Amino acid sequence: MLSSSPSLSLALFQHLPDAVFLIDPHSSDILDCNAAALHQVGMERSELLSHSVLSLQKDVLGMPQWASLAQAIRAAPQGLVFVGQHQHKSGAEVPVEVCTSAFEHEGREYFVSIARNISQRLALEQDLHDRDMQLHYALTQASDGLWDWCLETNEVFFSPQLKRMLGYGPHEMRPSLESWSENVHPDDREFVQRVLHEHLSGQRERYEVEYRLRNRNGHFIWVHDRGRVCERDAQGAPRRVVGMVHNITDRKKTEQALQELASHDALTGLPNRREGEQCLQRHLERCRQLGTTLGVCVFDVDHFKAINDQFGHAVGDEVLRQIARVLGAQVRPTDCLSRWGGEEFMVVCADTRLDDLLVLGGRLRAALAQVDWPTAAVLGPVTCSFGMAVFPHHGSTAQALFMAADSALYRAKAKGRDRVEAAVAAALSDPA
Numbered sequence: 001m002l003s004s005s006p007s008l009s010l011a012l013f014q015h016l017p018d019a020v021f022l023i024d025p026h027s028s029d030i031l032d033c034n035a036a037a038l039h040q041v042g043m044e045r046s047e048l049l050s051h052s053v054l055s056l057q058k059d060v061l062g063m064p065q066w067a068s069l070a071q072a073i074r075a076a077p078q079g080l081v082f083v084g085q086h087q088h089k090s091g092a093e094v095p096v097e098v099c100t101s102a103f104e105h106e107g108r109e110y111f112v113s114i115a116r117n118i119s120q121r122l123a124l125e126q127d128l129h130d131r132d133m134q135l136h137y138a139l140t141q142a143s144d145g146l147w148d149w150c151l152e153t154n155e156v157f158f159s160p161q162l163k164r165m166l167g168y169g170p171h172e173m174r175p176s177l178e179s180w181s182e183n184v185h186p187d188d189r190e191f192v193q194r195v196l197h198e199h200l201s202g203q204r205e206r207y208e209v210e211y212r213l214r215n216r217n218g219h220f221i222w223v224h225d226r227g228r229v230c231e232r233d234a235q236g237a238p239r240r241v242v243g244m245v246h247n248i249t250d251r252k253k254t255e256q257a258l259q260e261l262a263s264h265d266a267l268t269g270l271p272n273r274r275e276g277e278q279c280l281q282r283h284l285e286r287c288r289q290l291g292t293t294l295g296v297c298v299f300d301v302d303h304f305k306a307i308n309d310q311f312g313h314a315v316g317d318e319v320l321r322q323i324a325r326v327l328g329a330q331v332r333p334t335d336c337l338s339r340w341g342g343e344e345f346m347v348v349c350a351d352t353r354l355d356d357l358l359v360l361g362g363r364l365r366a367a368l369a370q371v372d373w374p375t376a377a378v379l380g381p382v383t384c385s386f387g388m389a390v391f392p393h394h395g396s397t398a399q400a401l402f403m404a405a406d407s408a409l410y411r412a413k414a415k416g417r418d419r420v421e422a423a424v425a426a427a428l429s430d431p432a
Ligand SMILES: Nc1nc2c(ncn2[C@@H]2O[C@H](COP(=O)(O)OP(=O)(O)OP(=O)(O)O)[C@@H](O)[C@H]2O)c(=O)[nH]1
Pocket: 267, 300, 301, 302, 303, 304, 305, 306, 308, 312, 313, 314, 315, 316, 317, 320, 341, 342, 343, 413, 417
């Protein structure tokens, strides 16, 4: 039908969206072109026709090169395709993909060149390349580790950086969920799983949690892990979750050091008074709930001023450290020994009756007597006076209990020091 309508063939040629050039293979002159070709190079027909196609090209220089190009075109039955630049009249370069083929018409040879403007495609390719580079960078170079979890197969992609963070090589660590879940610290596992479940079930906007993760050496590092569902099935159920892991071990160490500073006494390393008060309160609430007894022992170094005065503050400090060490070794891990202030200490003992507490007092005195004190030659062995009180007999609040034990301590001092005294229930008032 087309062959029977030359005007339609011409219209088709003129309206092709790609630039089309008809070229004389021998002279390289442009014999004809369509509207898209004129638009592409920004020229009038008169500026283009009878001019060499080489005037549009920067890449083909001179007739000898054209002659060999023409040979290559003749030798390519599907057309010779190359990517180059066309010169726009304004001087701008237009990236083109050119497909040129040879044909014969009425005994004469022609070349037809279709030059497609590929600037958009190149921009897209560049964009993709940039994204590839970014992804490559994120996967290999960024300090954060990435993971990508397919819920259907339970396979997890761990980025090389994530593996490196945990001490593994790029080809180690099975790509399974267990490689991660089995290495979450047992104390953190339940919490982490709960947050993850809450995100997957839509109760949380995102999965974000800090926890400890075991590395290849068996040590735990602290990580900040956050992720999000990025793909769902037709029913809206999560299919794929991606996330990022950041190593926060250093920050955690600093936080723990600050926490330690705020809650512990710098001289002896024992919990400080504030921590001791909180501990007493905590234990008291628990014993009240369980209906058990609670023992409070307050003790104070005897004649400590004399140690400072005779030997100086540094020796006094060392004596305090030694007392903390020696008596700390005598109490149960569940008991809480704190430095109340100066040369006064407190021990809180859960589930302890008065007779147990008096036994403990005796043990603490005996332990002090075993120490080879640096001040002993001049001042004799270092001793302490002890006051004991028990919940609920001597008080029902933390303050009342402490006051009862402190009064007993005062009595121990008054009775000559280096002794253990129990609180007297009848003598106590119990402020609410
Ligand atoms: N080296 C040292 N001395 C301290 C510290 N805290 C308090 N002291 C000293 O402990 C001494 C306590 O003296 P006092 O309250 O008179 O008590 P004491 O001499 O032990 O006499 P009694 O308690 O009555 O047996 C004071 O000299 C304080 O300066 C400390 O951290 N290091």
